[in-house]
């Protein structure tokens with residue numbers, strides 16, 4: 086087997102601009118807190134041009150540029166928002182659309198990429214870059230100049246309804262992956278958005294819950310991915326969220342919008358309200374909101390209301406100019422002003438599907454593999470049973486604005502009741518314009534041409550998530566008993582606006598655990614493939630031989646899953662979230678798992694793996710965990726300190742197994758300071774190694790990642806002399822230095 090590297094065509098698509106922060110083994114520019122940006126020179130021109138344009142705008146035109154005057158149903162090309170341009174000055178219209186996992190246009194065909202939680206599981210900054218570029222290419226071809234993907238709320242709530250749209254539980258992993266995606270999006274001439282700023286970690290009471298978060302926790306956890314992405318990725322757009330933070334709505338919160346984002350981080354782009362997240366005119370504008378999307382009936386930044394606020398001196402003309410200037414500047418800097426996208430561009434759907442497959446192949450996480458059950462050897466298998474999860478027809482996606490939403494993409498009538506506008510949680514076979522996507526069963530048959538591949542499970546096209554009947558379970562176990570190997574596919578649907586999962590137990594269909602247990606009794610070679618956006622509980626973990634987490638795998642997912650099962654691809658994903666053993670073990674479960682209307686972040690810094698480490702709770706599978714078909718050894722850690730406190734951790738990783746593969750060595754820091762958890766992730770690098778090959782890895786740890794937020798001084802404080810750990814996961818620590 087060959088090392089699974091990027092296909093050449095995909096590499097070319099990444100362009101040389103992929104040489105961004107953190108890409109190299111050893112690259113001092115990994116430090117988003119000290120890096121100086123070459124683009125700054127070009128920026129002066131953009132600022133100057135924005136100023137010249139601003140001076141020529143009438144008041145009416147300025148007011149038009151800060152408010153999307155259309156309802157979503159009226160937005161051209163099925164987008165989500167629209168700002169009308171000023172043709173007499175050459176300012177084009179700006180059409181925007183959701184783009185978490187591909188274009189969310191409700192009218193135009195789009196490719197469905199793996200969920201972004203899968204992207205995080207790849208731990209591959211190159212992939213994050215390519216992911217951003219690929220989606221942006223489709224957005225431009227559809228006429229969209231702004232993408233609304235880029236969610237990076239942290240996975241504090243393991244049952245979070247939108248976790249699939251985010252990048253996991255660690256702020257550095259999430260921030261750096263998002264920075265790469267952001268740079269790629271804007272290099273492709275589409276304005277990137279990072280969202281939902283900030284503290285939008287739950288769906289329950291989503292339009293107004295009040296988070297209580299102390300400043301240190303906010304800085305060290307929930308603001309940090311935004312800070313990294315804002316500094317290193319320089320997005321044009323930050324979307325403020327629905328929730329309140331310590332009593333004040335995010336979209337009228339001067340602390341997070343102006344003090345932190347604009348003043349401290351030097352953010353020069355615009356702040357846009359989530360759809361319906363503005364709650365006032367003057368307070369929001371004065372706090373730092375620059376644009377509102379009109380989703381009616383309550384709107385606050387309409388021309389009439391802003392004009393009134395000006396006349397009554399509740400806002401200044403200077404502040405209005407600042408709002409407009411930011412938009413003009415971003416349009417100029419990203420190239421939209423001079424080269425606006427036009428709808429009707431060609432999209433190479435087969436190439437995009439191939440990309441989604443390659444992306445998913447980097448993201449699948451092998452959780453268990455007893456007795457080297459995987460990879461399967463096709464030649465030795467006569468009968469293969471594939472059971473459940475609609476593996477004969479489709480893979481599942483998350484629902485809501487984070488899904489692709491062309492009305493004809495749904496293979497099924499609904500997704501267990503998860504419908505959102507024209508979206509469903511289930512996609513897209515058969516699909517008229519995509520020829521390359523292959524359901525799991527078909528992909529397996531192609532890889533094992535001499536075996537008989539049979540499917541059993543729920544094939545009800547109307548109600549794909551009803552519980553399995555006893556008859557279906559019996560048929561599945563009979564098939565499993567007659568087969569050499571049984572592959573059970575389980576699914577966990579989730580989506581925006583449906584609240585959280587009630588439990589991490591597989592719920593929809595409700596009796597999937599029973600199905601797995603029954604199959605495992607019938608066949609000692611049972612493999613489980615999970616399609617989910619969240620961690621799942623696995624009461625059957627000890628009864629099966631192998632487990633693969635495939636996330637919501639996107640439209641190339643069927644082939645990618647089969648390729649991993651049969652060893653055409655050596656899995657290399659690592660968990661970006663902790664998989665707990667029980668619901669009760671999660672930091673937000675409390676007494677009985679009820680979701681509070683107003684969440685109190687009482688666990689403070691002990692969130693995600695930090696919680697399990699601090700409380701000494703053994704998870705089912707820890708953050709950073711993932712197996713390979715080969716084995717890697719670690720040696721020779723040395724840690725050097727630069728005069729500016731930057732640490733450079735150097736060590737060697739060797740593939741001492743028999744297959745080519747990729748490893749993600751992770752560097753953690755134990756910061757010895759009151760209130761800090763045992764360790765935090767401060768860097769990583771994904772290395773591709775042939776059998777016997779060794780590579781020195783150098784990870785740069787900026788001073789900031791060694792610092793704590795000092796509440797008394799209201800500033801970051803460097804904490805020297807902490808322990809450095811290098812591991813294959815957050816708990817599989819292989820090297821340590823003090």
Ligand code: BGC
Pocket residue numbers: 165183233280359360486
């Ligand atoms: C979601 C955003 C999305 C917007 C536009 C909102 O309900 O929270 O993430 O970008 O809708 O579709």
